[in-house]
Amino acid sequence: xxxxxxxxxxxxxxxxxxxxxxxxxxxxxxxxxxxxxxxxxxxxxxxxxxxxxxxxxxxxxxxxxxxxxxxxxxxxxxxxxxxxxxxxxxxxxxxxxxxxxxxxxxxxxxxxxxxxxxxxxxxxxxxxxxxxxxxxxxxxxxxxxxxxxxxxxxxxxxxxxxxxxxxxxxxxxxxxxxxxxxxxxxxxxxxxxxxxxxxxxxxxxxxxxxxxxxxxxxxxxxxxxxxxxxxxxxxxxxxxxxxxxxxxxxxxxxxxxxxxxxxxxxxxxxxxxxxxxxxxxxxxxxxxxxxxxxxxxxxxxxxxxxxxxxxxxxxxxxxxxxxxxxxxxxxxxxxxxxxxxxxxxxxxxxxxxxxxxxxxxxxxxxxxxxxxxxxxxxxxxxxxxxxxxxxxxxxxxxxxxxxxxxxxxxxxxxxxxxxxxxxxxxxxxxxxxxxxx
Amino acid sequence: xxxxxxxxxxxxxxxxxxxxxxxxxxxxxxxxxxxxxxxxxxxxxxxxxxxxxxxxxxxxxxxxxxxxxxxxxxxxxxxxxxxxxxxxxxxxxxxxxxxxxxxxxxxxxxxxxxxxxxxxxxxxxxxxxxxxxxxxxxxxxxxxxxxxxxxxxxxxxxxxxxxxxxxxxxxxxxxxxxxxxxxxxxxxxxxxxxxxxxxxxxxxxxxxxxxxxxxxxxxxxxxxxxxxxxxxxx
Numbered sequence: 001x002x003x004x005x006x007x008x009x010x011x012x013x014x015x016x017x018x019x020x021x022x023x024x025x026x027x028x029x030x031x032x033x034x035x036x037x038x039x040x041x042x043x044x045x046x047x048x049x050x051x052x053x054x055x056x057x058x059x060x061x062x063x064x065x066x067x068x069x070x071x072x073x074x075x076x077x078x079x080x081x082x083x084x085x086x087x088x089x090x091x092x093x094x095x096x097x098x099x100x101x102x103x104x105x106x107x108x109x110x111x112x113x114x115x116x117x118x119x120x121x122x123x124x125x126x127x128x129x130x131x132x133x134x135x136x137x138x139x140x141x142x143x144x145x146x147x148x149x150x151x152x153x154x155x156x157x158x159x160x161x162x163x164x165x166x167x168x169x170x171x172x173x174x175x176x177x178x179x180x181x182x183x184x185x186x187x188x189x190x191x192x193x194x195x196x197x198x199x200x201x202x203x204x205x206x207x208x209x210x211x212x213x214x215x216x217x218x219x220x221x222x223x224x225x226x227x228x229x230x231x232x233x234x235x236x237x238x239x240x241x242x243x244x245x246x247x248x249x250x251x252x253x254x255x256x257x258x259x260x261x262x263x264x265x266x267x268x269x270x271x272x273x274x275x276x277x278x279x280x281x282x283x284x285x286x287x288x289x290x291x292x293x294x295x296x297x298x299x300x301x302x303x304x305x306x307x308x309x310x311x312x313x314x315x316x317x318x319x320x321x322x323x324x325x326x327x328x329x330x331x332x333x334x335x336x337x338x339x340x341x342x343x344x345x346x347x348x349x350x351x352x353x354x355x356x357x358x359x360x361x362x363x364x365x366x367x368x369x370x371x372x373x374x375x376x377x378x379x380x381x382x383x384x385x386x387x388x389x390x391x392x393x394x395x396x397x398x399x400x401x402x403x404x405x406x407x408x409x410x411x412x413x414x415x416x417x418x419x420x421x422x423x424x425x426x427x428x429x430x431x432x433x434x435x436x437x
Numbered sequence: 438x439x440x441x442x443x444x445x446x447x448x449x450x451x452x453x454x455x456x457x458x459x460x461x462x463x464x465x466x467x468x469x470x471x472x473x474x475x476x477x478x479x480x481x482x483x484x485x486x487x488x489x490x491x492x493x494x495x496x497x498x499x500x501x502x503x504x505x506x507x508x509x510x511x512x513x514x515x516x517x518x519x520x521x522x523x524x525x526x527x528x529x530x531x532x533x534x535x536x537x538x539x540x541x542x543x544x545x546x547x548x549x550x551x552x553x554x555x556x557x558x559x560x561x562x563x564x565x566x567x568x569x570x571x572x573x574x575x576x577x578x579x580x581x582x583x584x585x586x587x588x589x590x591x592x593x594x595x596x597x598x599x600x601x602x603x604x605x606x607x608x609x610x611x612x613x614x615x616x617x618x619x620x621x622x623x624x625x626x627x628x629x630x631x632x633x634x635x636x637x638x639x640x641x642x643x644x645x646x647x648x649x650x651x652x653x654x655x656x657x658x659x660x661x662x663x664x665x666x667x668x669x670x671x
Contacts, residue, residue, distance in 0.1 A: 321650075322650045324651075325660055325661075328661075333670070337645055338646075340645070340647055341645065
């Protein structure tokens with residue numbers, strides 16, 4: 001009996017020691033993935049280009065605020081995560097960070113004092129970045145970004161997520177791979193460049209991959225089956241980029257590259273978060289890089305380029321809309337009254353102007369939130385160098401009731417070749433009641 | 438949405454009908470006009486700018502210009518008086534975006550356009566008492582109190598300017614008739630063309646974005662009822 005108590009006592013002590021170690025022993029920081037020559041200097045503009053590829057600006061800047069001064073709230077189910085000031089300001093920014101500090105934030109998600117960053121910062125993906133790009137990015141932030149004194153709000157998540165040391169265990173699961181990028185042997189340079197951008201700085205998987213049980217990205221590269229098969233962000237569905245009927249399969253590589261550069265192509269237009277990604281990040285990528293990304297996506301989707309366009313079939317939906325019978329149901333009637341002028345009875349829209357709704361991933365998304373949001377509030381394409389016009393679709397929140405939008409959205413999700421579940425008026429109300437931002 | 442016991446829910450209904458329509462092209466349930474609450478009766482309506490006597494005149498005059506008997510809705514059913522009241526209370530009534538600086542020569546040739554220093558609201562405000570006084574002298578009662586036949590006679594006299602109205606007011610009949618037609622055919626968001634009855638009557642399909650499929654369908658009536666700018670269906 002005494003012995004048992006003694007053993008238990010030792011175990012408790014060991015447990016406490018382990019816990020204290022877990023909390024207080026500093027995290028081992030990852031070093032450079034490759035050793036660069038001592039005289040390595042990033043090319044002019046390389047750092048800014050990496051910043052664009054990583055889209056640092058989008059999260060670390062408030063709407064209308066000073067670049068990189070932080071303070072934007074990233075909404076998470078656990079509460080708001082406030083983005084930090086990453087200008088070289090010495091008091092409130094990262095002016096005192098060394099290259100090793102900077103790399104540790106990108107690779108390990110830790111700040112110089114050992115505080116764990118919340119994985120809203122996609123260090124799971126940035127861990128793929130090459131040392132050259134890390135150095136270029138560090139150089140950019142230290143020498144080209146204006147220091148801004150801006151103390152941002154402290155992130156205070158609900159218990160137990162406020163115990164940041166817990167992320168240490170999370171990191172063992174999520175960001176525990178060899179840092180840096182390994183090109184795939186047997187694939188050409190274009191594929192590997194695309195892979196590097198998608199998996200690394202571009203952090204596409206942060207939205208387009210499902211999350212596993214631990215809320216980590218389900219796989220960080222294409223060796224994982226779930227990688228880029230679609231995810232969810234703030235209740236909106238980010239589409240599958242490699243499965244059957246994914247855009248990567250259906251669109252040509254050139255069309256995908258055009259979408260990335262200009263937010264529009266022969267099939268679709270970018271809305272919501274993806275519109276922001278094009279506006280803030282992808283439009284600044286070179287044509288070659290966007291072609292590389294498109295090539296990579298095309299390859300991992302297994303899609304072959306279609307030799308010729310499939311025959312245009314006249315769908316039952318198109319016939320019904322063309323006949324325009326007076327006793328047609330509410331959904332298609334609302335489509336003719338409100339949508340048909342631009343998206344047409346074919347549901348095909350017009351190339352580079354009006355997205356097609358037949359086969360549109362936003363229309364048939366698992367979550368109807370994105371579709372409802374576009375019907376309610378409209379959408380606007382960003383102005384890009386190649387396509388400067390900010391095409392705008394009006395919102396219908398004043399014109400259509402929740403019941404009407406549910407009938408319309410249900411029609412869109414079942415019309416033409418689409419097959420997606422119906423939308424309820426309660427679904428519409430939930431989106432209508434969201435604060436606008 | 439709570440379902441009424443014993444009745445199919447509207448949602449299931451819509452879903453089923455949209456699905457069957459999508460699959461079979463058969464439209465099972467018509468998209469009925471929305472159930473909108475009836476607006477306040479014209480007799481209860483509180484005008485934005487017209488006084489009670491002006492309102493009575495407008496009610497009586499538009500009822501003769503587009504009468505309720507015969508084919509189609511009349512100006513009263515289309516709530517034209519509401520349109521005119523709102524129109525006169527707004528930019529049009531105040532000639533807000535017209536050139537209204539002088540010099541004014543109200544007696545100038547009508548070919549020279551709007552010559553009066555008065556805006557449309559002021560013309561209504563000054564012409565109605567003048568015309569009512571003329572009606573009383575000539576026909577024994579103010580316009581609104583005359584019988585329909587005499588009202589028609591009086592309006593004809595007004596149109597022909599038999600009472601020699603002041604040059605500043607000479608456009609009164611012209612704008613009264615024009616405003617009545619506008620109230621009859623304008624989009625219902627401006628107060629007239631109630632229920633899009635006027636559009637339904639003439640077969641105008643309203644503010645739909647495109648009729649591309651119908652361009653080459655000659656001599657075939659367009660089957661759908663109209664839609665208004667604010668999305669109202671009929």
